[in-house]
Amino acid sequence: MLVSAPRLSRLQSSFPGTPTPTGMHSAALTRPRISGIYPARNQVAKRVFRKTIMSAGAKSPDGRPVVLITEKLGDPGVEMLKQSANVVVALGLSAAELNEKIKGADALIVRSATKVTREVFEAANGGLKVVGRAGVGVDNVDLGAATEYGCLVVNAPTANTVAAAEHGIALLCALARNVSQADASMRAGKWERGKYVGVSLVDKTLAIMGFGKVGSEVGRRAKGLGMEVIAYDPYASEDKARALGVQLVTFDEALAKADFFSLHMPMTPGTKKMFNDDAFAKMKKGARIVNVARGGVIDDDALARALDAGVVAAAALDVFEEEPPKWEGHPLIGRPNVITTPHLGASTQEAQEGVAIEVVEAVVEALAGKLSANAVNAPMVAPEVLRELQPYVVLAEGLGKAAVQLVADQGFADINVTYSSPRGDDLDTRLLRAMVIKGILEEITTSTVNLVNADLLAKSRGLRISEVTVRSEGESVLSSMSVSLGAGKSRFSAAVDKTGRIYVEGTVRNGRPYLTKIGGFDVDLSVEGSILLCRQRDQPGIVGTIGMLLARDNVNINFMTVGRTARNEEAVMAIGVDSEVPADTLMAIGMVKGVLESTLFKELGA
Numbered sequence: 001m002l003v004s005a006p007r008l009s010r011l012q013s014s015f016p017g018t019p020t021p022t023g024m025h026s027a028a029l030t031r032p033r034i035s036g037i038y039p040a041r042n043q044v045a046k047r048v049f050r051k052t053i054m055s056a057g058a059k060s061p062d063g064r065p066v067v068l069i070t071e072k073l074g075d076p077g078v079e080m081l082k083q084s085a086n087v088v089v090a091l092g093l094s095a096a097e098l099n100e101k102i103k104g105a106d107a108l109i110v111r112s113a114t115k116v117t118r119e120v121f122e123a124a125n126g127g128l129k130v131v132g133r134a135g136v137g138v139d140n141v142d143l144g145a146a147t148e149y150g151c152l153v154v155n156a157p158t159a160n161t162v163a164a165a166e167h168g169i170a171l172l173c174a175l176a177r178n179v180s181q182a183d184a185s186m187r188a189g190k191w192e193r194g195k196y197v198g199v200s201l202v203d204k205t206l207a208i209m210g211f212g213k214v215g216s217e218v219g220r221r222a223k224g225l226g227m228e229v230i231a232y233d234p235y236a237s238e239d240k241a242r243a244l245g246v247q248l249v250t251f252d253e254a255l256a257k258a259d260f261f262s263l264h265m266p267m268t269p270g271t272k273k274m275f276n277d278d279a280f281a282k283m284k285k286g287a288r289i290v291n292v293a294r295g296g297v298i299d300d301d302a303l304a305r306a307l308d309a310g311v312v313a314a315a316a317l318d319v320f321e322e323e324p325p326k327w328e329g330h331p332l333i334g335r336p337n338v339i340t341t342p343h344l345g346a347s348t349q350e351a352q353e354g355v356a357i358e359v360v361e362a363v364v365e366a367l368a369g370k371l372s373a374n375a376v377n378a379p380m381v382a383p384e385v386l387r388e389l390q391p392y393v394v395l396a397e398g399l400g401k402a403a404v405q406l407v408a409d410q411g412f413a414d415i416n417v418t419y420s421s422p423r424g425d426d427l428d429t430r431l432l433r434a435m436v437i438k439g440i441l442e443e444i445t446t447s448t449v450n451l452v453n454a455d456l457l458a459k460s461r462g463l464r465i466s467e468v469t470v471r472s473e474g475e476s477v478l479s480s481m482s483v484s485l486g487a488g489k490s491r492f493s494a495a496v497d498k499t500g501r502i503y504v505e506g507t508v509r510n511g512r513p514y515l516t517k518i519g520g521f522d523v524d525l526s527v528e529g530s531i532l533l534c535r536q537r538d539q540p541g542i543v544g545t546i547g548m549l550l551a552r553d554n555v556n557i558n559f560m561t562v563g564r565t566a567r568n569e570e571a572v573m574a575i576g577v578d579s580e581v582p583a584d585t586l587m588a589i590g591m592v593k594g595v596l597e598s599t600l601f602k603e604l605g606a
């Protein structure tokens, strides 16, 4: 049975983590370290963590751990590592050689070229305790397999930020002044001064798309070049932008206004091919684009069309959807107005020394059984608790994803999670809270979020999170849970509850997670795949029309439900879809007679 959530103002006045006589506790994130939140439980968590990480003894006779390094790692990091471990450097291993070598290692340190696959963990047979990635992206590590084998993965998320920003600025300047093309021409023995006249940067408008760690560093440097800097980032803080003299704008404003674009958003389902035909059509003619983020945020064919049409004058690309890319038939590589570098953003001596130290510190800490703030996965919860909470973990992440996807351009400031559980205050909410934060943050940042770092990451982004546990009746560990966001505005106004917050609620039935409420509307949606939501008048014909529009684009419908509550004779209809709904179809659906608004949840769950 659901007990209605207490008022938020009341929650936020309670001390973080302190049980109250009414059976509530809140965990507003005012403390700097995760260990401060639940001191007693955290000791247990630390023991579980240590046991997991240190389950087998070190593999060398002297009792020191063996660390295998398979890619060039900065010397200061290697020297530091030698103080506490036996270091084996083996570069350029084949997959079979790595599978063999890993059997003798307690830890492995890699960059992006080594593929740390499931086979590697299988070959290590539980003996590999830590994988360290000397950089940010961990897409070359099979995180699922690592977690399954109780192997902690750590990375180095900050030490290459400046290098990536500097590479962005280098490409910006090279792009404006045709440096690469002119150099190539001179190497070919030509002196073509007239051909390579460039454009100036001063007084031009640069749009930073994604105002996080790298984006803000690019912004700071571009101001120094005399550029007017604007930024689009729905989750960026106004205060941070103001402090740097950068104006936050909407996506469309950025497209219309900028002479130059520098892309710095993470690769997520929401940013995939964000620069598509639609976006290029809204750009000022002659714009120039730099991408040191991830290749997949640009639709390569659409960019090629925009270059052909002169809408985009030139582009500089450091990253590609597939790396290394296939040269033959590539729509962009080799064009006269496109300059390319082979993913060099992090490749400076300083950054490589920095990431080496950052990753070695994290690996050494983890081998010593300490919590690392750079942990990417962390099996910190006892297996029996994990087993019990497993279905709710999927629900929690799905609610986080759903809530944040409903936020409009202006972003949100705080998160409220309410659990209805027969256990009341005894419910261990750490894992569920972490999964809500994961669902939210992984839509908007490059960071991989888990139990160890979720609270810290939320705090570092200035997000306040409040939790309430309400005692309910029933057999299962959790009757229901809800996530609400204090957002300025929603992309789907029906998702806003009576208190003005974006609100989603869900439950688990027969082991499967369901969304049961969006704003004031009851729904009944399995938390999986992509879902089209429509708020509509209760009148015949709408379902058929929308079905036809989707069929026209070959979009298969896997389920359809209509919200039970008819508030003012309105209903919320949900349609599960198997593939992407094109933007123009979404627009057409929004214009169907009787449809009041519509939106799409992308990839809510497995």
Ligand SMILES: NC(=O)c1ccc[n+]([C@@H]2O[C@H](COP(=O)([O-])OP(=O)(O)OC[C@H]3O[C@@H](n4cnc5c(N)ncnc54)[C@H](O)[C@@H]3O)[C@@H](O)[C@H]2O)c1
Residues within 6 Å of the ligand: 136, 137, 160, 161, 164, 209, 210, 211, 212, 213, 214, 215, 232, 233, 234, 235, 236, 263, 264, 265, 266, 267, 270, 271, 292, 293, 294, 318, 319, 343, 344, 345, 346, 347, 443, 444, 445, 446, 447
């Ligand atoms: N080329 C390289 O060698 C290299 C090196 C480092 C980082 N990177 C890439 O640079 C990018 C930024 O890295 P970071 O460390 O600054 O990450 P970050 O998490 O600090 O910043 C990402 C920012 O993007 C914003 N964002 C999320 N969704 C967005 C959206 N739909 N539209 C606009 N902004 C959105 C987030 O709010 C966040 O502020 C990532 O793609 C990363 O993979 C590349």
Ligand SMILES: O=C(O)[C@H](O)COP(=O)(O)O
Residues within 6 Å of the ligand: 111, 112, 113, 134, 135, 136, 137, 138, 160, 343, 344, 345, 346, 347
């Ligand atoms: O993810 C990263 O840190 C950057 O993209 C750099 O990766 P690299 O280590 O392959 O240079």
